[in-house]
Amino acid sequence: MNQLCFGVDIGGTAVKIGLFRSDGTLLHKWSFATKRTNDGKDILRDVASFVTEKIEEYHLKKEEILGVGVGIPGPVKEDGEVLELPNLGLASFNIETELENLTGLKIKAGNDANVAALGEQWQGSGKGFKNMLMITLGTGVGGGVILNGKILPGSNGAAGEIGHLLVNTEETDRCGCGKIGCLEQYASATGIVRLAKRKLKSDTRGSSLRDLQDISAKSVFDHAKRGDIIAAEVIDQACKYLGMGLANVAQVIDPEVFVIGGGVSKAGNILTELVEKHYNRYVMASLKSKIFKLAILGNDAGIYGSARLLLE
Amino acid sequence: MNQLCFGVDIGGTAVKIGLFRSDGTLLHKWSFATKRTNDGKDILRDVASFVTEKIEEYHLKKEEILGVGVGIPGPVKEDGEVLELPNLGLASFNIETELENLTGLKIKAGNDANVAALGEQWQGSGKGFKNMLMITLGTGVGGGVILNGKILPGSNGAAGEIGHLLVNTEETDRCGCGKIGCLEQYASATGIVRLAKRKLKSDTRGSSLRDLQDISAKSVFDHAKRGDIIAAEVIDQACKYLGMGLANVAQVIDPEVFVIGGGVSKAGNILTELVEKHYNRYVMASLKSKIFKLAILGNDAGIYGSARLLLE
Numbered sequence: 001m002n003q004l005c006f007g008v009d010i011g012g013t014a015v016k017i018g019l020f021r022s023d024g025t026l027l028h029k030w031s032f033a034t035k036r037t038n039d040g041k042d043i044l045r046d047v048a049s050f051v052t053e054k055i056e057e058y059h060l061k062k063e064e065i066l067g068v069g070v071g072i073p074g075p076v077k078e079d080g081e082v083l084e085l086p087n088l089g090l091a092s093f094n095i096e097t098e099l100e101n102l103t104g105l106k107i108k109a110g111n112d113a114n115v116a117a118l119g120e121q122w123q124g125s126g127k128g129f130k131n132m133l134m135i136t137l138g139t140g141v142g143g144g145v146i147l148n149g150k151i152l153p154g155s156n157g158a159a160g161e162i163g164h165l166l167v168n169t170e171e172t173d174r175c176g177c178g179k180i181g182c183l184e185q186y187a188s189a190t191g192i193v194r195l196a197k198r199k200l201k202s203d204t205r206g207s208s209l210r211d212l213q214d215i216s217a218k219s220v221f222d223h224a225k226r227g228d229i230i231a232a233e234v235i236d237q238a239c240k241y242l243g244m245g246l247a248n249v250a251q252v253i254d255p256e257v258f259v260i261g262g263g264v265s266k267a268g269n270i271l272t273e274l275v276e277k278h279y280n281r282y283v284m285a286s287l288k289s290k291i292f293k294l295a296i297l298g299n300d301a302g303i304y305g306s307a308r309l310l311l312e
Numbered sequence: 313m314n315q316l317c318f319g320v321d322i323g324g325t326a327v328k329i330g331l332f333r334s335d336g337t338l339l340h341k342w343s344f345a346t347k348r349t350n351d352g353k354d355i356l357r358d359v360a361s362f363v364t365e366k367i368e369e370y371h372l373k374k375e376e377i378l379g380v381g382v383g384i385p386g387p388v389k390e391d392g393e394v395l396e397l398p399n400l401g402l403a404s405f406n407i408e409t410e411l412e413n414l415t416g417l418k419i420k421a422g423n424d425a426n427v428a429a430l431g432e433q434w435q436g437s438g439k440g441f442k443n444m445l446m447i448t449l450g451t452g453v454g455g456g457v458i459l460n461g462k463i464l465p466g467s468n469g470a471a472g473e474i475g476h477l478l479v480n481t482e483e484t485d486r487c488g489c490g491k492i493g494c495l496e497q498y499a500s501a502t503g504i505v506r507l508a509k510r511k512l513k514s515d516t517r518g519s520s521l522r523d524l525q526d527i528s529a530k531s532v533f534d535h536a537k538r539g540d541i542i543a544a545e546v547i548d549q550a551c552k553y554l555g556m557g558l559a560n561v562a563q564v565i566d567p568e569v570f571v572i573g574g575g576v577s578k579a580g581n582i583l584t585e586l587v588e589k590h591y592n593r594y595v596m597a598s599l600k601s602k603i604f605k606l607a608i609l610g611n612d613a614g615i616y617g618s619a620r621l622l623l624e
Contacts, residue, residue, distance in 0.1 A: 075598070131467050145564065152459065154566025155443050156598055161563045164596040166556060169480070177596050244478060251473045252457065252564045254466025284476040284489050286387070286468055 004060060006051055006068040006105075007119075007307030009112065010034065010043060012088060017050060018303035019058075022066065022311055024123045028054075029303060040090030041098075048102035067106030069306030070095060071115035075157030080109050083157075108309035112302055114151040114160060117144025119305030120259050125293040131255045133246070134295065135162065137264035140176070141184040141191075145253060150312060162249060163188070167241045186241035189217035189264050196220050196234045203230060221267040235267075236274060243278025250279075250287045261295025268294065316372060318363055318380040318417075319431075319619030321424065322346065322355060329362060330615035331370075334378065334623055336435045340366075341615060352402030353410075360414035379418030381618030382407060383427035387469030392421050420621035424614055426463040426472060429456025431617030432571050437605040443567045445558070446607065447474065449576035452488070453496040453503075457565060462624060475500070477557045498553035501529035501576050508532050508546045515542060533579040547579075548586060555590025562591075562599045573607025580606065 002021045009016040011034060018029040032050070035042040051068055054060075072095065074085040080096025099107040110118070117126075117134030126132045130149045136142040141163030145152040152159045163184035164177050171181035173194070185191045196215050200207060207230035208223050209215060223231035246258055258275075265271060272292040280288050297304055314333045321328040323346060330341040344362070347354040363380055366372075384407065386397040392408025411419040422430070429438075429446030438444045442461045448454040453475030457464040464471045475496035476489050483493035485506070497503050508527050512519060519542035520535050521527060535543035558570055570587075577583060584604040592600050609616055 147459065147464065152565065155568040156566050158562075158596070158598050159564065159566040161566075161596060161599070165560050165563050166594050169556075170482070179594070179596060244481075248477050248560050249564050250470075251477050252471065252561050253464065254468050254471040254473075256467040282478050282491070284470070284473060284491065286470050287473070 003064050003066050005066040005307045005310040006054075007303035007305070008047055008051075008068060008070045009115070009302030009306060010047070010070060010072055010088075011112070011302075012073065015043065015047060016299070016303050017047070017054075018300065018307060019054065020304070020307040024304070026300070026304070028058075029300070030054075034088070036089035040085070040088060040093070043088075043090070044095070044098055044102060048099060051103055051105070062104070065105060066310040067108060068099065068103065069115070069309035070099065070107065070109045071112040071302045071306040072109055073112045076109045076111050076153075077157060078153065080107070082109070106310065108306075108312075110151060110306065110309055111144075111153070111157060113142035114144040114153065115305035115309065116261070116301035117146050117160070117259075117305065118151050118308050119297055119301035119303070120261065120295050121146045121149065122308045123304050124297040124301060125259045125295050126257055129256045129291075131253070132257045132259055133160070133162070133249055133253070133255050134259045134261060135242070135246070136262035136295075137187055137189065137260065138262040139188060139190055141188045142262070145255075147253065147255075162245060165245045165248060167245050183241055183245040186238050187245070187264070192217040192220050192234065192238050192264065195237055196231070199230055199234050205230060207231065217264050218266070221270065225270065235270070239271065239274035240278045243275045243280075244282045246275065246279050247282035247287075250283055250290060254287060255290070257291040257293060259293050259295050261298070261301065265294050315376050315378050317378040317619045317622040318366075319615035319617070320359055320363075320380060320382045321427070321614030321618060322359070322382060322384055323424070323614075324385065327355065327359060328611070328615050329359070329366075330612065330619060331366065332616070332619040336616070338612070338616070340370075341612070342366075348401035352397070352405070355402070356407070356410055356414060360411060363415055363417070374416070377417060378622040379420065380411065380415065381427070381621035382411065382419065382421045383424040383614045383618040384421055385424045388421045388423050388465075389469060390465065392419070394421070418622065420618075420624075422463060422618065422621055423456075423465070423469060425454035426456040426465065427617035427621065428573070428613035429458050429472070429571075429617065430463055430620050431609055431613035431615070432573065432607050433458045433461065434620045435616050436609040436613060437571045437607050438569055441568045441603075443565070444569045444571055445472070445474070445561055445565070445567045446571045446573060447554075447558070448574035449499055449501070449572065450574040451500060451502055453500045454574075457567075459565065459567075474557060474561060477560060479553045479557050495553055495557040498550050499557075499576070504529040504532050504546065504550050504576070507549055508543070511542055511546050517542060519543065529576050530578070533582065537582065547582070551583065551586035552590045555587045555592075556594045558587065558591050559594035559599075562595050562602060566599060567602070569603040569605060571605050571607050573610075573613065577606050
């Protein structure tokens with residue numbers, strides 16, 4: 001018999017909630033604004049009362065509900081302990097115990113990047129693969145490792161932190177994390193803009209990018225697709241470092257597939273093709289010919305993955 | 313009740329065999345020369361008849377023997393399929409099926425680097441840790457990933473191939489694998505000698521290394537310990553690249569402990585201290601303060617780990 005589970009994705013601005021059948025069908029989804037008050041306790045109360053209301057509204061039986069999975073934008077320990085998240089106004093607490101007390105339902109929590117990876121592996125581009133790396137290219141670069149169909153959290157909850165892989169020892173700018181030459185400095189949206197501005201300054205050739213008031217990662221991709229050489233070189237450079245980083249990941253965990261998501265991945269196949277080209281230059285022979293795919297669940301990956309936590 | 317298992321380590325020159333109690337006690341160990349004839353079939357026959365003889369000699373009951381674990385110097389698939397290993401004169405075959413037919417015992421096989429890692433995790437320096445990376449610094453650089461107490465083989469059997477992590481994009485020499493800037497080019501015994509020779513050529517300062525007829529990794533460590541500046545700089549450079557590589561590994565799998573073994577690790581604590589120093593420079597804040605240990609099982613790690621395969 002198919003059972004039901006809720007998947008919750010707690011983000012900085014919005015909380016997303018989905019109701020799923022255990023076969024992976026998304027039945028309903030909702031979202032509401034994140035309340036950063038009361039040490040984060042208000043977020044939990046909002047989630048609990050929202051779930052309780054929906055159970056009543058749809059006349060769901062408690063025995064058919066497997067529980068509530070929750071993705072959190074920070075490290076979560078195996079027992080559900082969440083460390084302080086100042087960005088969200090959250091103090092340290094055990095999210096599983098607290099939400100269980102509020103809802104009477106089984107709760108499972110995970111880090112948002114890991115949970116998004118699990119979502120793509122369950123019902124997205126990673127479907128059918130047991131071992132994958134999900135790469136999220138947004139303002140920063142995040143990652144999640146799925147091995148044998150399960151999230152690898154890591155002993156400090158920091159597995160899959162591929163945004164801070166060292167890929168360039170010659171870099172002079174510093175990454176937000178304090179290190180130098182992190183993958184995030186090249187392959188994030190911010191990183192692509194940084195590379196473009198740097199190139200436009202050091203390179204005297206003409207470029208349609210010079211006519212823009214404001215350069216975004218999307219505009220660099222768009223101009224590259226329309227034939228602008230400087231833009232194309234910037235994209236190639238970003239993909240070089242991403243390919244190099246993924247080659248190093250492959251030498252450690254040897255996954256079947258790399259799934260690339262996040263805002264930057266909207267650029268489409270140009271991204272996976274260039275990353276694959278550079279990956280193959282930097283990886284050892286027996287690890288060539290991996291599969292590179294674009295993520296397909298978009299912003300829903302988190303609710304899919306957190307629901308999936310209940311089915312492990 | 314304690315049961316028994318055999319651990320076999322098939323190497324290029326010798327086959328090592330250990331008889332273990334399931335609590336990890338090594339009762340007996342033996343070795344004999346590897347016979348590279350008859351497509352590797354002779355090795356299997358030798359192993360099977362050796363094990364059978366020992367069972368008779370010690371009057372062991374078949375029901376108290378859990379089986380025979382075997383470490384192989386190449387990739388082994390999950391079903392026991394071994395790919396061709398020209399170095400050993402081995403054709404492709406299923407080692408588990410063939411040895412089961414020859415012995416009537418349960419057989420489990422794994423890659424030698426992975427099995428050595430499992431051995432150290434079971435009864436060596438990794439005891440008490442569930443997530444570790446074992447690094448073997450010998451002629452080359454090998455590695456094995458243990459997650460949740462089990463080997464991570466990887467989808468192509470190439471997980472933990474950290475010798476071919478890219479750590480230096482500015483390198484001009486080529487690695488044996490065909491790539492450029494692999495960790496093995498710096499942190500293996502061969503790599504340390506290469507770095508020393510290069511340094512002695514490009515640097516005009518005096519060095520006690522210049523008096524040697526033949527430089528080995530051991531001599532570079534010895535001269536560094538005795539205060540030779542050039543030797544110390546070479547060791548520091550090797551450890552810099554190793555620390556950098558391990559920082560990247562940590563960002564992917566976030567292990568609890570790094571265990572360093574192989575001939576080069578006989579240099580002792582100078583190695584773990586320098587590697588840790590450089591690791592902390594290259595890793596993100598939440599991944600600092602990992603544990604770095606020297607391996608303690610030496611050449612026996614393989615028989616320990618292959619015996620452990622039966623207990624999973």
